[in-house]
Amino acid sequence: MLSPGRYFLSGNVAVAEASLLAGCRFYSGYPITPSSEIMEHMAARMEKEGGVFIQTEDEISAIAAAIGAGMTGTKSMTATSGPGFSLMQENIGYAAMTETPVVIVDVMRGGPSTGQVTIVAQGDVMQARFGSHGDYENIVLSANSVQELIDLTIRAFNLSVMFRNPVILLSDAELARMIEKVEISKDIENVDFNQVKIPDVPEFRPLGRGNKLAITGLTHDERGYPITTDVNVHRTLVTRLVNKIKNNEKMISDVEIINPEAKNIIVSYGISSRAAYPILKKRRDVGLFRPRTLWPFPESKAKDVFEDKNIITVEMNLRGYDLEVERVARKYGSKNFRNIKIIGGEVPTPKHIMEVLEVN
């Protein structure tokens, strides 16, 4: 494992190394650009750390194997990009329903379909939250630097264990290959299974310890026995699954906020948000609201910042996070919305934002 110190790492290598530091000891995956280096790095490193690495026959089995390992109490991860992320959706819902910790890294590229294989995009933000069928909540994290990929990879494992829920970390084609200076801290905190008690999160019991576990994706009671036609059993279970994330939004959410008093608030995340910083240095009337936790939406932190503001969203898709930002900002009295939407692989620049600000 990387010892504490300074390194020069690419985003993909950083995710792989951070997962090992976080205690990940199971990796299953299927190669896809631009996420493959995570897998290649894991192939070289995982067994040396005493963990398991397997290249599966597709992404459906990659996520399935990772969830299976998670059920044994092994911290597990898979990484992929657009098409593979789509294939994983059914089993992400299964992990939510069976309350199995697992970390999924989606290195976003241009879609739909095979789209722009090597090119950066942010088109998966809504899929990361809503991709599987039925009612459930995902925790979705988004990084805007290689350092943050490290910090959020570690946090992803901790959150998935604390909430017994799949956690999705969004990276992108740009961050994946970008090489930046990073610092590995000497005090990395890894949360263990059942270490933190959270209301509505039942105790985690691993397979293979004589617990006689009954695990199913069917609607089930507390024993895990399938009961699929009782209104109350379904309501109780699914409401709890949703509430354990929703009601703990304050504890989960993490937002970088700069100049919260400013009249104009840029709402952006991931690689797009890097366009905001040069402007913030020059203009006191511009602020930043940058969620590192995209989902659950950091509503508790938005309230004070969004009140009666001009909101400018910046992201690399034609429809995405702006929908949720607008919903919340309207609640707090904001009326003026502008969305900077850039697709095709051009990363937003300060110029894009300045053009919108100057129209004001």
Next chain:
Amino acid sequence: MEFFDFYRKDRWPHQFCPGCGLGTVMNSLYKAFSDLNMDLKNTVFVSGIGCTGRVPGYINGDSVHTTHGRPIAFATGIKLARPDLNVVVISGDGDLFAIGGNHIIHAARRNVDIKVIAVNNATYGLTGGQLAPTTPHNMITTTSPYGNKEHPFALSELVAAAGANYVARWTTAHPNQLVNSIKTALTTPGFTFVEVISQCPVNFGRRNKMGDPVYHLRWIKDHSIPLSKVTFDMKSPFDFMDIDFKGIYTIGEFVKRDRAPYGKTIETENNILRPPKE
């Protein structure tokens, strides 16, 4: 071990139709575990979706009822994360060979140390008797109302070709041989596979003049011939499965070999990344 030490009594009555072959499968599984004195504590049962997929839920040990077609992929993760556990997959032919076909051939090729019991009732039982990749030629299902124009997979032959360490096919009309094969499968390292030809009188037999379970079972028995009696003029194994009321099911042990199971390649500690020298 008593029957209700192996099965969860508080889940009875089970949901299977009268005359279903899964009763025989459940009894055979119990008998095999009981004979081998195998501890349920060290075993995880994994299934996909289907009538057969419900079997592990009745067992008095760890059971994982996964998504349709994926039990082998989940089982692979469980086994590799906890190599000390016995991981047993019990699922239907549709689950394992239609939607999950890719996983089973790759798990057999990798020779992952999991044990698979595939219950082949020639149809999708749970969803009401649709065409399966195992439905014999010409037979009627709800999605082949004029007869199956396709030809079925020969499951055991397929898995043997893919690289499994042990492969056997029996039927619900051969319970003793079935128990012995399950025992061999459970005790042979690597990927092992037992196919059970089973009756589904309600959703398959009924539409093919075999609604009576006893008649259905006898029909299966009459259409089974041991591998040792297969003669050269029967051509390829695939012809054996090409059943149009005249064909046959070959039964017996197809493969027994001892290729090394899938495992780790590296044991040593050696970081490839180190902090730069000051």
